[in-house]
Amino acid sequence: MQLKNQVEWALHCCSILAGLPDGRYLDTKSLAQLHGVPKEYLSKALQALAKAGLVLSTLGPSGGYRLARAASGITFWDVVSAIEGPGPAFVCTEIRRNNPCRPKSTCDAKACIVARVMWEAEDAWREKLRGMTIAKLVDQVVEEVPADLMEATAVWVGERS
């Protein structure tokens, strides 16, 4: 069980897009170069973000992507669920119904206890992700990443947006 590598890409892209000058767009090519990932495949991830309403896109020269709303309004869960899908990681195939001792009449009012526990644990995970926004991420990045690298990246992005 492993998350797609696109999740890492998408979160890093959002953090870059959050620093974009107002109204500007950054294109897929630049985002791909910046992170050293294949442009065509990254494009799929960005399309997923667009479909989820997290980013806006525009065509033509000076086109590309930007965040669809304030970075403080986009959570990690928004991004992760856009890439991975919102469904649960644990899927119950109702094996309890296969018990040969089970009378046909048995009705399953509630979901299986095993499934409920697994889903509760996932909820805790989701809740943590919902508690973290791209804005908070950027704050942390500013705090931890060397100033010269931040500055150089900002310039590099500025030239291309």
Add this chain to the structure above:
Amino acid sequence: MQLKNQVEWALHCCSILAGLPDGRYLDTKSLAQLHGVPKEYLSKALQALAKAGLVLSTLGPSGGYRLARAASGITFWDVVSAIEGPGPAFVCTEIRRNNPCRPKSTCDAKACIVARVMWEAEDAWREKLRGMTIAKLVDQVVEEVPADLMEATAVWVGERS
């Protein structure tokens, strides 16, 4: 991203093994029939549990599996990590190092913030799973599953253990 179906199988098997008469073993064939899953593949899951020290096995007639310790000492996380491996679901491929603006000298004292957040969320998930034991599961099952089905299953298992 999805957990293996063996996770569901393994947890249900543990709940059955927890109800086994003292010192008895239940074989793979019975566990497979009880849950309606392929015996050979379920066997791999049980082997994983054995390797993790959660169950004991014995050969020959009247052989099979039983829990290696009290059901109260086996958590959901024990089972999940035995099947899925203990590694994180989010894997960081250090794409931050691919930034073309980055000086060679840059050192990464701490893990990337994105990764740290993702791993923190996973910790919350793990913690929930660690808080639930097979014993608690059995308690819940006894409470929720119809008495006649519980009884019939106990008899069925008793005949085969």
Add this chain to the structure above:
DNA sequence: TCCTTATGGACATATAATATCCTTAAAGGA
């Protein structure tokens, strides 16, 4: 008109999940 870009579909490849088969060795019973 021409260039740039996102979109989306088709396609190819790699990896992981799911499943089956078969051989081996150990345990127990006759």
Add this chain to the structure above:
DNA sequence: TCCTTTAAGGATATTATATGTCCATAAGGA
């Protein structure tokens, strides 16, 4: 001792998913 039962584990097959590439199309800007 011989035979049956069973777990262990390796080999293999099948399917699904992840990863990655390619191309045709439409739209925006110069």
